[in-house]
Amino acid sequence: MLPPELMFRIRAIAIDTAPENMAFLPRGGGDYGAERFLALRKIEISRGDASIQATLAVLDDPSLLEPGEIGLGAQAFRRLGLAEGSEVAVAQAQPPASLDMVRRKIGGETLAAGEIASIINDISRHLYSPMEIAAFLVACAGFMSTAETLALTRAMAEVGARLCWEQPLVVDKHCIGGIPGNRTSMIVVPIVAAHGLFIPKTSSRAITSPSGTADTMEVLANVDLSLARMNEIVAREKAVLAWGGRVNLSPADDILISVERPLRIDTPDQMVASILSKKLAAGVTHLVLDFPMGPTAKVRSSSEAVRLRKLFEHVAGSLGLVIDVVMSDGSQPVGRGIGPVLEARDVMAVLRGEADAPADLRDHALLLAGHVLDFDPELRGGQGRARAAELLASGAALAAMERLMAAQGPPPAVATLGALHHEVCAPRAGRVSAIDCHRIARIARLAGAPMDKGAGIDLFCKVGDVVTAGAPLYRIHAVHDTGLSYARAMADDASGYRVMA
Structure with a gap:
């Protein structure tokens, strides 16, 4: 004492x-x-x-x-x-002993699995300062062996809660990110649930994007669910669309991300560990991974995509997780809305089968849902996409989404589109030849998304569209004057659109 x-x-x-x-x-x-x-x-x-x-x-x-x-x-x-x-x-307080291992990693050594587990355990117990976490992340960004990446993934999955659904087949879909508006999970989940597979989707809030799946779903329903409530919903609906942070899945990942974000560290090794540790902790057995590839996406070349796919496959296979990697077009945003309210609008338009629903969002969601349904041993091989299209067209997917929304309860606050807006117009007549996904995402975040759910960007034009001089390319929405001012300034400097005469 x-x-x-x-x-x-x-x-x-x-x-x-x-x-x-x-x-x-x-x-x-x-x-x-x-x-x-x-x-x-x-x-x-x-x-x-x-x-x-x-x-x-x-x-x-x-x-x-x-x-x-x-x-x-x-x-x-x-x-x-x-x-x-x-x-x-x-x-x-005495410094954690695992800091000596971090120093060795900084010196270029390869760490054993037990040493990485010690570091992750101490990070999850909040024994590291942000500076010490940054030192570990930067050292890992310099070099990580495949064995270290596997050890990091396993250690992160084993710290915190582990969900168990007592089902032989628990499916999920995840996008590695980088493409604004790519809110396919909120269409895939009700399609898969309507088919009858278990898809308990736990999602993060936005890290560097204008919205995450949890942020967008929170426009429509409550996502802050306890584990007991999640179990009740999944038992009845075979699905959920919830925020994973509430149930403490891979908490070390959330801590690492909080330091990675300002440093803009996003290496393949850390991406693999982050994504797969969360899926393992969530009890997923079969996972479809969406790899958007494009000039301003996270993956920018076929060679990068192949290397990343092989790393994912090696680590997932070693941990008993079945994955299916889908290469997709990441050359421009998906859908029209960027930001929670606008993305929720697009999702519901697709599920309702509205005539003006974004065709690219619908088609991409059907592609991914088809790959998920192909995990079903009762479904004939290669028939997943046709089954997904049938469930969407019949209204079964919409009904599944409406049941999920009712089961999860109303959102904590009513979110409406930001009343303040500004249109960004074409500088010349011509054809839209490129859209910078990274730039568009930054403008939407400056407008206030995702913290202001009504903030974001409504796209009017996509690559290949012909525009006249002065025609609006997109509209920025904001809730506060400051957000609109910041977003306008960035858009005025460079809109993110290239129009070729």
Whole structure:
């Protein structure tokens, strides 16, 4: 037991410090002051089996805490799991032993599976600072062996929750990303469910895109579901479209992503580990992977696609996951809407069979749904796409989606299209020869998507379309003036469209 002067009462401080655990002590508090712990600025806070490490921040306003109190940011307070006012012991934290392994990786060594597992376990316990995580990611970006990628995937899948559906065939579909508007999962899932296969789809929120599947589905229904609620829905509907973060699937991946995003690190090895660890943790047995390929997509050449496919196949096969990789056109956005509300509009137009529904979104969703249905041993080989088209045309897929929406419940808030808008027009008459997916996605994010669900871009033209000078190419929607201003400025600098006279 620590001496009495190192015992504190915890107070919750309403500060979002994600992804870090943060603790607060006043400066100049004698035995209770922050100076006692400033050597490493990392402290361990514990009571019984409850324990966390936190980065210490110094308070210069003594009125924020009473003597004998330690403040915990929102993340630290939630993760510690004790009631406010509980007495805890505070000590200088010891650096995790796995940091020595990170240093060896920085030095160019290849790590053993057990060493990678130790690093991932410590990261998932929030023992690493963002700087230390960045060091690990950058070292891995420099070089990873295939064996290390496999070990990383396995370690990430084994930390956190593991879903078990007690079904011999649990299918899923995933796109590696990079193509705005490619919201096929929300069409594939109801098609597959209507056919009768289990497809419990847990999805992430957007990382660098204007919307993720969870963001778009949240326009139509609640996606923040408990594991018990997910089980109930899947048992009845054979499907779900939920946010995976609620059920703690591969939590180390979420931590790594929070550091990867600002560094813009997205290596093939880390992509494989991220995607496959989430699918394994979600209980998936058979997975269709969509590889869009194009000049501004994540995969830009056939040779890159082949290398990535082989890596996915090796790691998935080693872990017992059956995958089917589908190479697709990633030369331009899919559908017309980019951003949650606009994407949800396109999805429902396809499911309802509306005459003006985006044909490219419908066709791509049918292609992928067909590949998923081909996993069904009861279905004759190669008949998946025809079956998918039948289920869409008959209204069975729409009915399945409506049942899912009712089962998951209403969204937390009504989302409507942003009232502020600006049209970006063709600089000359001619034909649209190219659309920069990366640029369009950045403009949509500056407009406010996905945080503002009504923000985004409504596309009027696609590659091959003939336009007149001054004709609108797309419309930017925003909820706030600032978002519209930022998006307009980027679009004015370069619209993302190339029009050839």
